[in-house]
Amino acid sequence: NAGVTQTPKFQVLKTGQSMTLQCAQDMNHEYMSWYRQDPGMGLRLIHYSVGAGITDQGEVPNGYNVSRSTTEDFPLRLLSAAPSQTSVYFCASISRGRLYGYTFGSGTRLTVV
Amino acid sequence: DAKTTQPPSMDCAEGRAANLPCNHSTISGNEYVYWYRQIHSQGPQYIIHGLKNNETNEMASLIITEDRKSSTLILPHATLRDTAVYYCIVRVADGGGADGLTFGKGTHLIIQP
Numbered sequence: 375n376a377g378v379t380q381t382p383k384f385q386v387l388k389t390g391q392s393m394t395l396q397c398a399q400d401m402n403h404e405y406m407s408w409y410r411q412d413p414g415m416g417l418r419l420i421h422y423s424v425g426a427g428i429t430d431q432g433e434v435p436n437g438y439n440v441s442r443s444t445t446e447d448f449p450l451r452l453l454s455a456a457p458s459q460t461s462v463y464f465c466a467s468i469s470r471g472r473l474y475g476y477t478f479g480s481g482t483r484l485t486v487v
Numbered sequence: 488d489a490k491t492t493q494p495p496s497m498d499c500a501e502g503r504a505a506n507l508p509c510n511h512s513t514i515s516g517n518e519y520v521y522w523y524r525q526i527h528s529q530g531p532q533y534i535i536h537g538l539k540n541n542e543t544n545e546m547a548s549l550i551i552t553e554d555r556k557s558s559t560l561i562l563p564h565a566t567l568r569d570t571a572v573y574y575c576i577v578r579v580a581d582g583g584g585a586d587g588l589t590f591g592k593g594t595h596l597i598i599q600p
Contacts, residue, residue, distance in 0.1 A: 416590030417531065466587070475521060
């Protein structure tokens, strides 16, 4: 089915470890973005991209890196995980025309111990 | 993006219409009203959006007041599966996809059997 695919669904990291959260979409959407959601809160924007090779920071970018080498993929890297990064991470995409709103992935639940 | 105000929670009986209000008194002329919902632990789902005319799709209806300072999302025949957090978001539609969405805390709608 067409949509946004996130992997893994669950992950436990130790403080200081690094990892990459994967996000892929097959809808040829130009715009992609990453959000985190802490318990009882709305989503907060981490990084976004308007196309391959172009990325920018959102509201809470510290501790995260992104790159966009293809239209389909937008991985999120945690360089040195901290307990404060325990959260649920969502990836989203939308076409430049933006007729029907963003499509979100099902999320990655990350715990840093 | 203009700020929105929503009640933190609402109840509705199954089979009845659920009316979710949103205040956006500082909305600009080129800003749209978007509604998303998030069912427990899932990624947000786009529902509907509008500029100034009332809109209807297979999921819901959106009623925007004439002065555009408030709106109401209507789920005509609520089911238990409509229990979710509903987010009202105001933003420019075109050219604004670059900076993602700003989520508040939304309204937790609980459908009672």
